[in-house]
Every structure is written in C-alpha cells, then in structure tokens.
Amino acid sequence: MSLPPLxxxxxxxxxxxxxxxxxxEESLAxxxxxxxxAGVHGLGVALGSEIFKFTEAERAQVTKCVIKAANKRVPIVINTGAAGxxxxxxxxxxxxxxxxxxxxxxxxxxxxxSPDEIFDYYVALDRAVNIPIILQDVPQAPISPGLALRIADACKTVRYIKVETLPVTGxxxxxxxxAGDRLTIFGGAGGSYFIEEMRRGALGTMPFCSQPADFVAVWDAFQKGDEVTARRHFDQTIMAINRLGAQSGDIFYALxxxxxxxxxxxxxxxxRGPTMAIDPISDREIExxxxxxxxQAQSFQMLA
Structure with missing residues (x-):
C-alpha cells in the first residue's frame, strides 16, 4: 500500500x-x-504542547525552534486553530x-x-495558505464525517483529519x-486506541512524545501484519502510562x-499554570x- 506524505x-x-x-529551547531541540x-514519521506542536498558554512571540519562538531542530528530516505540523x-x-x-x-x-x-460556520472557517483557511491542513475533531468541537467530507471536497489543502471525539474507534x-478515500485519518487521545484505530482505517496516530520508539515499534509490527507483537508491545510499554495520564485533569502533562x-x-x-495539583496518591503512582x-541505562542523555 502506498502511504500518504504524512x-x-x-x-x-x-x-x-x-x-x-x-x-x-535547548531541551526542546x-x-x-x-x-x-526513534524513527517517528513527523512531529507536531499542538494542544499537548500547551500552545494555548503561549504569547504570540512564544508561539513563533517554539515554531522556529522545532523547525530548525528537525532540519527537514520529518514533516512538522503546527496547530493554528483559533476562536476567530x-x-x-x-x-x-x-x-x-x-x-x-x-x-x-x-x-x-x-x-x-454551526456546521456552516465551521465550513466557512476552513474555506477561509484553505484560501489563505498553500500547505496541507489537518482537520482536528475534538469533543469540544466535533466534526461529523459528513461535514469533514464536505470541507475536504471544497478545500484543496484539506487532506487529513485527526479524530478524537469519543467513542474514538466508532x-x-x-x-x-x-471519507476514507478523500481524507487520511489519524487517531489522537494520546494514542490509547492506536491498534483499534488502525484496524478501522486510521493510517497513524499523534501521541505524546515521551515514548516514540515504543509507538514506532507498534506501528512497524502492525504494518508487517504481526498484530500479536503489536498488541503485546503496546500493552507492556504504553498502556499503563496512558491509563494513568488519562486519570484526571491535565495530569498527563506532568506525567x-x-x-x-x-x-x-x-x-x-x-x-505552566493553571494546572491541577497532583494529590499524594497520584504522585506516588507516577513515581x-x-x-x-x-x-536504568540511557542511550540518549544529553542534558544535565
């Protein structure tokens, strides 16, 4: 199967x-x-990066730093959604x-x-830029399959959608x-349903960045048709961390x-604040x- 650019x-x-x-910036690089x-296929700056807590100058600073550090080795995705x-x-x-x-x-x-206003919002973005746009479907701003297809058909730059509205697999x-023949589908929600999403047509996931090699190992095994290995590796290395990260509030940032x-x-x-205070039991569970x-032995440790 020929895979899309992202x-x-x-x-x-x-x-x-x-x-x-x-x-x-040094830690970010x-x-x-x-x-x-670790072999990732791309990198993103988005809500998981705390961009909603950035000043305008910091948004530009992080974008510049990430693009420079990546040096065109992988595609860089920047979240640019806004209230207006x-x-x-x-x-x-x-x-x-x-x-x-x-x-x-x-x-x-x-x-x-309304759906019509969301449609007009994406049409305006499509006319303003020349690089691909990923629609982001989230619980607070869901995009139905019908609306996603309508937007994709009207916008030359809209080629992907990240699905995070529950129930994610459905x-x-x-x-x-x-819309699968028009849009490349990505999963989100920390990658907790990565295998289930791939079985249903997703061609990728956008998890947190703390375990890239483990997610790549799951992807590689699944692409080879070895779902047993993919499941075993996912459950042994990723599931416990995602499960704890989804426990309450924004504890996932600290984790x-x-x-x-x-x-x-x-x-x-x-x-950055505001952020939830971590109770003693959750703190112990994280540790x-x-x-x-x-x-114990690190192969990649550059910062003191």
Missing amino acids: HGVVPILVTPFHEDGRID NLVEFNIR TDLAVAYSKAAEAAGADMLMVIPPSFMPV KVAAMSSL HKRFLKRRGIIRTAVV ELLSLSVP
Whole structure:
C-alpha cells in the first residue's frame, strides 16, 4: 500500500520550560532529536504542547525552534486553530512562512458555531495558505464525517483529519467509511486506541512524545501484519502510562514531562499554570510507574 506524505507516528511535542517559566529551547531541540532518532514519521506542536498558554512571540519562538531542530528530516505540523477566523488565518500564514510543512486546525470552540460556520472557517483557511491542513475533531468541537467530507471536497489543502471525539474507534470507523478515500485519518487521545484505530482505517496516530520508539515499534509490527507483537508491545510499554495520564485533569502533562526529565531529555518537568495539583496518591503512582518504565541505562542523555 502506498502511504500518504504524512502517516504513522507523529508525536505532539511537550514544551519544556525553565524553572522560571521561560521556554527551554535547548531541551526542546533535544526532544526533537530524541523523537527523530526513534524513527517517528513527523512531529507536531499542538494542544499537548500547551500552545494555548503561549504569547504570540512564544508561539513563533517554539515554531522556529522545532523547525530548525528537525532540519527537514520529518514533516512538522503546527496547530493554528483559533476562536476567530481572522486569528486562525494569521496563525496559519505565520506557520507557513516559518517553514511548517502542515497545519492542524481545530474548529472554533469558545462559542457554539454551526456546521456552516465551521465550513466557512476552513474555506477561509484553505484560501489563505498553500500547505496541507489537518482537520482536528475534538469533543469540544466535533466534526461529523459528513461535514469533514464536505470541507475536504471544497478545500484543496484539506487532506487529513485527526479524530478524537469519543467513542474514538466508532468515529474512526465512520470517518473511514464515508471519507476514507478523500481524507487520511489519524487517531489522537494520546494514542490509547492506536491498534483499534488502525484496524478501522486510521493510517497513524499523534501521541505524546515521551515514548516514540515504543509507538514506532507498534506501528512497524502492525504494518508487517504481526498484530500479536503489536498488541503485546503496546500493552507492556504504553498502556499503563496512558491509563494513568488519562486519570484526571491535565495530569498527563506532568506525567510525560517527568518521564522525559527522568530520561535526561529535558531539564525540568515544569507545567505552566493553571494546572491541577497532583494529590499524594497520584504522585506516588507516577513515581512507581516511572521507576518501572524508565530504563536504568540511557542511550540518549544529553542534558544535565
């Protein structure tokens, strides 16, 4: 099967911060390198990167840093969705000018909008840029299979959709059935349903960036038709971390950042506020999981 330009494992990068809250560009570049060496098929900057907590200057800073560190070795996806059409267009133009390969765009979600308004929003973006757009279907701003197909048929740049509306597996199946020959489907939600999504027509996932080699191993095994190995590896290396990360609030930020800090990839596990306080039991569970999951001998450890 011929795969589209973007497929496979496309992790969403966390944003490393210094203790004082400034963006740690060296850690971010190190994180990009860590993922590329693991064999990922692309990288993204999106909601999992805490972009909704960035200033305009920081959005440009992170985009520039990631694109420079990747150095065209893998496609870079930048999330440019916004509450207003003009703002989303501005973000999208800026990302394209900075060298992004693709955009991922969530529909407006601050105020309720109709399917026709969502359609017009994507048409405006399609007219403003020349690089591929990934639709982002999320619970707070769902995109039905019918609307996704309507948008794709009207917009030359819309070629992908990331499906995250629950139940994810059912939504992936419905999207694949109606729009699978027009849109490449990606799973999201941390990659928790990666195997189930691939069985139903997804050609990739966008998980967190703390376990890239494990996700690539699952992808490789599945592509070879070895679903037993794919399932075994997923359950042994990924499931427990995703399960804990989905436990409550935004605990997943702290979990994945601690994982990366423990491995020496980033300097701190700082999460920008507001962020949920981690209770003592959850804190102990995170540490127990990290002690079992993080290898003792590190083959990639560049930061002190």
